[in-house]
Amino acid sequence: MDWNPHITVATVVEDQGRFLLVEEFAGEKAVLNQPAGHLEANESLLQAALRETLEETGWEVELTAVTGIYLYTAPSNGVTYQRVCFAARPLRHLPDSPLDHGIIGPRWMTRDELAAVSERWRSELVVRCIDDYLRGERFPLALIRTAG
Template sequence: MTEADSSRNDVWRPHVTVACVVADGHRYLMVEEEVNGRIAYNQPAGHLDDFESLQQAAVRETREETGWTVELTHLIGVHQWRSEEHGDVVVRFSFAARPLTHDPQQPLDTGICRPLWLTRGEIAELGPRLRSPMVLMSIDDWLAGQRLPLSVVANLMPGGGRS
């Protein structure tokens, strides 16, 4: 290994994740999941894969965790948090999306118990059972009108365009 390879491996890297706030009236699409032997609640969310845009990851994760196909409408915000689960920093891109179609036969990701629709009040009542404080924060940001155009997130990788 060269010195350049060694220094590249020593660079700190946060977990890059995406999440979708999918609203249907006063209800929000959530997932009930098993995390380290406990039940937790989250928006459809997950890690960015290599060669994937942030927008593609958000749509994919929502479909894989809920069976819902969604259309992204806005970027709500970018949140940074140190996970109590694994101790690493998470940088989360939270998108707003609208539900299009649901496939109840879609196999759900490992660990996902079920998708469910909850009101903001019901989500707040989950308290420590929320996967992270970013869950309620992104809903509250959306409710406060925080919406950025999707064009603020550019994908400059080959074939990525500005999607």
């Protein structure tokens, strides 16, 4: 049996107690997630995080730290994901920037607002990443290295 974990990135973008989330379709259901997605060929994890955030929210951000590296197996499909989550600060919104297919749009929410709609989380990683950020988990971006 082949086992191929998916490498993904996500950003926790906070502005005055509100977090930038993505409302998107997972199948037929609208769910909430961090700006997140898969690492593509020939890009760094940092480039992927910046690209995914822009493509899913229309926001340019500055990465400030690594908040955690998570290994997660989705109960819905058995796929294993390794998520590298970054803290970021918003720089500017580009409202005319096209969003990825399946994205409903960006949503700014507090931790409490997000907790009140747990049935809409894409996975438990959504709140786990925010909670780690709120606990002050910050590792230098230099933790992420590219060989060569």
